[in-house]
Amino acid sequence: MTAVPLVDLTPWYAGGPAGRRQVATDVDRALCEAGFLLVTGHRVGTGVADRLCREVRQFFALPPARRARLACFSGGRGWVPPGVPAAVDPDGRGTPPDLRESFAFGAERVPVAVAGTAEEEWYGPNSWPVEVPGLRPAASAFAAACSALAQDLLRVAALALDLADDFFVARCSGETWTVDLERCPARQEVGTVAPGQLRVGPHTDVGTLTVSDRRPLTDGLQVRALDGGWVDVPSAPGALTVNAGDLLARWTGDRWRSTPHRVLPPPVEDPTEELLELAFSAEADPWTVVERLPTAAAGPTRYEPVTAGRFRRSRTDSMTVG
Structure with a gap:
């Protein structure tokens, strides 16, 4: 793998079988070789992401004491402040704290299937800053648009593996x-950057698919190639970055890669460069049993069946929290 490919989804939405098959083939190749791709021709309007960027910048501009009212641990809902220890990277090494802060939110409505069970922990109320009233509607609109795109990409994935469209x-x-x-x-x-300190340390994502809007496009994002080296993720106007998570890799018997990725430290040559990333992570329903797929395309798997909720819990329990 020498580059992260660009895939135009326009033929998929045009509806022709040949165009859809080509998109599925291109996505399959990207996830096999890189685990990452850029997509254009999607239906997440630029205005939706632009609006959210404006609102969340207002939140990050609040005094630290006001942001601290919504402080939470890594993996929680609310504000994760700078200096939280990074999780252990995929090579098992501890790394210095990431040079970032974040605001997180998630699904609130509890599905009937998990009400009153342990899986209810994946849902619940979010915390929103009263000082930025426009953040919640902007964030909700972005999440809805990315959720629809993720559903479309899962249909692409099903075709790529010769599964039923709704698998x-x-x-x-x-x-x-x-x-x-x-x-x-x-x-x-x-200020001072410690040796080995990055904006985002090496890690993989937990779920099925992550859809990201990166600002600016040239942001130092790198993915680990098959030979162990690091490859820059390119940029393209209007493109979103998509990558497979650990659960999807497991589901396909590692046909598709959940690729370690990182973001380089802030450049010395541009001391004013600030990055902003809007990252939507799609998850399987927690009661879903992830096991060998009924298709020859995925091949055999070395993994035992597991529910998505139990798999996610095993990953979050291993995280370092601040």
Whole structure:
């Protein structure tokens, strides 16, 4: 793998079988080789993301004491302040704290299937800043648009693996998701950068698909290639970044890669560069049993069946929290 590919979804939405098959083939190749791709021709309007960027910048501009009212641990809902210890990276090494802060929210409505069970923990009320009343509606609109895109991509994934069109969407209803709005301050703000310290340390994502809007597009995002080296993720106007998570990789018997990725430290040559990323993470319904797929395309798997909720819990329990 030498580059993260760009896939135009326009033929998928045009509806022709040849165009849909080509999109599915391109997505399959990208997830096999890189685990990442950029998508254009999607239906997430730029105005939706632009509006959310404006609102969340107002939140991050609040005095620290006001943001602290919504403080939470990594993986929670609310404000994760700078300096929270990074999780152990995929190589098992501890890393210095990431040079970022974030605001997180997720699905609130509890599905009937999990009401009163342990899986209810994946749902619940979000915390919103009263000082930025426009954040909640802007964030909700972005989440809804990304959820619809994720459902479309899961149908693409089903075609790529010669599964029934609704195989994944029937098990990933769109009711379980999280959004992380991440800000990486400029070098002039963070000051000294410790050896090995990054804006975002090496990690993989937990769920099925992550859809990200990156600002600016040239943001230092890198993915680990098959040879162990790091490859820059390119940019394209209007494109969103999509990557497979650990659960989807497990589901496909590792046909598709959940690729370690990182974001480089703030550049010395541009001390005013600040990054903003809007990341939507789609999750399988927690009661879904993830097991060998009924298709030859995925091949055998070395994994035992597990529910999506139990898998997610095993990952969050291993996280380092602040």
